[in-house]
Amino acid sequence: MRYRLRRWAPGLLLISPSLILLAIFVYGLIGWTINLSLQDRHNALPSKGFAGLSNYTDLFTHDINDRFVHSLKNLAVFTVVFIGGALILGFIWALLLERRTRAEGLFRTLYLFPMAVSFVASGVVWRWLMNPSKGSDAGGINAIFGDLHLSFLQSNWWTNPNWGMAAMAMPAIWQLAGYVMALFLAGFRGIPGELREAATVDGASTYQLYRHVLFPQLTPVTLSALIITGHMSMKMFDLIMSVSGAQWLTEVPSVYVWQTLLTSDYAKAAAISTILLLLVAVLIVPYLIHVYRAEKTR
Amino acid sequence: MTATDLARPIATPAPILPTPQTGSKAAGTVARAVKYLLLIFFVIIVLMPVYVLVVTSFKSGAEIGVTGQWNLPHHWTWASWDKAWTALAPAFGRTFELAIPVALISSLIGAANGFVLSRWRFPGADVVFSLILFGMFIPYQAVMIPLRQIVVWMDIRPGIPTLIFVHCIYGIPICTLILRNYYATVVPEEIIEAARVDGAGMLRTFTRIILPISAPGFVVTIIWQFTSSWNDYLFAIFLSNTSNGPITIALNALAGAQSPDYAASMAGALITSLPTLVVYILLGRWFIGGLMAGSVKS
Numbered sequence: 001m002r003y004r005l006r007r008w009a010p011g012l013l014l015i016s017p018s019l020i021l022l023a024i025f026v027y028g029l030i031g032w033t034i035n036l037s038l039q040d041r042h043n044a045l046p047s048k049g050f051a052g053l054s055n056y057t058d059l060f061t062h063d064i065n066d067r068f069v070h071s072l073k074n075l076a077v078f079t080v081v082f083i084g085g086a087l088i089l090g091f092i093w094a095l096l097l098e099r100r101t102r103a104e105g106l107f108r109t110l111y112l113f114p115m116a117v118s119f120v121a122s123g124v125v126w127r128w129l130m131n132p133s134k135g136s137d138a139g140g141i142n143a144i145f146g147d148l149h150l151s152f153l154q155s156n157w158w159t160n161p162n163w164g165m166a167a168m169a170m171p172a173i174w175q176l177a178g179y180v181m182a183l184f185l186a187g188f189r190g191i192p193g194e195l196r197e198a199a200t201v202d203g204a205s206t207y208q209l210y211r212h213v214l215f216p217q218l219t220p221v222t223l224s225a226l227i228i229t230g231h232m233s234m235k236m237f238d239l240i241m242s243v244s245g246a247q248w249l250t251e252v253p254s255v256y257v258w259q260t261l262l263t264s265d266y267a268k269a270a271a272i273s274t275i276l277l278l279l280v281a282v283l284i285v286p287y288l289i290h291v292y293r294a295e296k297t298r
Numbered sequence: 299m300t301a302t303d304l305a306r307p308i309a310t311p312a313p314i315l316p317t318p319q320t321g322s323k324a325a326g327t328v329a330r331a332v333k334y335l336l337l338i339f340f341v342i343i344v345l346m347p348v349y350v351l352v353v354t355s356f357k358s359g360a361e362i363g364v365t366g367q368w369n370l371p372h373h374w375t376w377a378s379w380d381k382a383w384t385a386l387a388p389a390f391g392r393t394f395e396l397a398i399p400v401a402l403i404s405s406l407i408g409a410a411n412g413f414v415l416s417r418w419r420f421p422g423a424d425v426v427f428s429l430i431l432f433g434m435f436i437p438y439q440a441v442m443i444p445l446r447q448i449v450v451w452m453d454i455r456p457g458i459p460t461l462i463f464v465h466c467i468y469g470i471p472i473c474t475l476i477l478r479n480y481y482a483t484v485v486p487e488e489i490i491e492a493a494r495v496d497g498a499g500m501l502r503t504f505t506r507i508i509l510p511i512s513a514p515g516f517v518v519t520i521i522w523q524f525t526s527s528w529n530d531y532l533f534a535i536f537l538s539n540t541s542n543g544p545i546t547i548a549l550n551a552l553a554g555a556q557s558p559d560y561a562a563s564m565a566g567a568l569i570t571s572l573p574t575l576v577v578y579i580l581l582g583r584w585f586i587g588g589l590m591a592g593s594v595k596s
Contacts, residue, residue: 018407113579
């Protein structure tokens with residue numbers, strides 16, 4: 001026992017600074033935020049006492065114009081379009097590049113480069129591209145539609161009160177689809193060659209080969225892609241601030257937190273943050289447990 | 299699959315197999331033509347925002363009208379680049395002062411943690427690893443309110459040093475993950491065991507055996523941390539301002555006005571993106587490796 005302790009104790013010592021920092025700055029501060037969300041503290045003054053869950057229930061029942069519910073709806077539309085778009089586009093690109101392709105490296109590089117750009121920078125150009133003016137004033141993408149005599153396609157983009165968030169997802173898809181492609185491509189390349197050979201020898205058509213042999217092998221990669229795009233979507237802040245700025249039409253919870261902090265309503269900001277954390281945790285915790293189990297059985 | 303072995307398969311083409319004989323030769327040619335047309339079509343879509351950025355940035359104020367938005371400039375001018383550079387230059391320098399230390403410090407911390415969690419394990423190492431990973435996915439809003447509070451209480455001046463500290467802490471999970479997976483693939487258990495038999499302690503093993511072979515892993519963590527701290531906007535907006543913050547803040551100030559100067563904004567967006575794009579173009583292969591690492595495991 002003593003021997004074993006002497007053996008692993010130095011390792012624990014070496015990573016303990018990191019563990020302490022993470023214990024404080026991840027778990028400790030999360031605890032702090034949760035505690036704050038349960039306080040009656042709606043201005044810069046100290047808390048006026050414990051408020052129970054009232055800050056949470058207020059968000060759903062007493063928020064002016066149902067602002068919080070509105071931000072959740074926006075987030076839902078954004079998330080569905082963003083994840084769907086990035087996964088479909090990324091998958092198509094991977095499928096196109098998966099077999100022998102001339103200049104594959106070039107295509108890959110071009111599809112992936114938007115990932116290196118910040119949302120703030122890409123927001124500048126997407127704001128211009130998604131110019132909501134139509135007709136003779138049309139700008140950005142609408143101008144192209146006008147020139148191509150496709151005016152019916154002209155859109156008011158993110159300024160549309162119902163589906164604006166779907167347009168807001170376009171820049172996010174532009175930036176992340178290449179990443180999803182890289183994931184799927186690695187997934188395709190990880191499939192043993194014998195599987196393909198066996199299927200071909202058995203007389204499977206190309207369609208059958210993909211549908212019944214290759215696609216099932218991609219399930220873990222698809223899960224990873226879902227988790228990554230999903231948690232990015234929940235946290236989306238930079239892009240929205242850059243394209244539209246903080247405003248009602250495009251507000252999501254992460255922007256709402258920022259806006260609430262500007263009014264010093266600390267407890268409310270903390271409650272929104274906590275809900276955001278829960279949304280992410282619902283997605284991430286099962287995934288981490290899954291990874292942990294896979295790791296143990298290795 | 300892990301961070302490092304994912305980067306490799308993507309760079310090697312799929313095994314060449316006999317194509318199933320499902321159609322005539324002509325059908326095959328048509329299919330190939332369709333494939334390349336699609337690939338080129340998508341390249342055009344992906345590059346469209348880049349075209350807009352470059353073209354608009356070289357136009358003079360008078361040309362930023364409604365008509366001919368998509369045309370090349372009549373008179374190419376550096377005026378907007380001048381204007382953008384004047385606005386961004388101080389922040390540009392500050393962002394290097396931020397991103398370089400973050401990349402280096404994070405990599406060293408990640409190496410220590412990754413080494414312990416892969417090759418100098420202690421009981422419960424897997425649980426600890428999962429708890430560390432969780433920090434990678436949290437929405438930072440959930441820690442931001444207390445973080446700001448701490449900065450105020452401790453009377454720390456907002457700005458680059460604070461941001462370095464924060465990026466290093468919240469970069470621990472990803473760097474630990476990347477380097478742990480790297481060591482788990484390239485360092486054989488036997489080498490560690492042999493060193494142990496020879497009487498080498500943990501620190502000696504780490505500095506003499508692990509660090510010298512860490513370069514490929516470091517490239518991934520350095521690129522990752524450089525890019526993410528360069529592109530970060532969320533921490534920046536909470537913990538700094540236009541006079542002491544990084545370039546994303548400065549760009550947003552330049553581009554976020556009610557009626558922005560689009561030529562200067564777009565030149566600014568290009569200036570902002572240049573360092574990360576250069577990194578991406580020069581070190582793209584490893585960049586992809588870093589991206590893959592974000593998938594934890596697949």
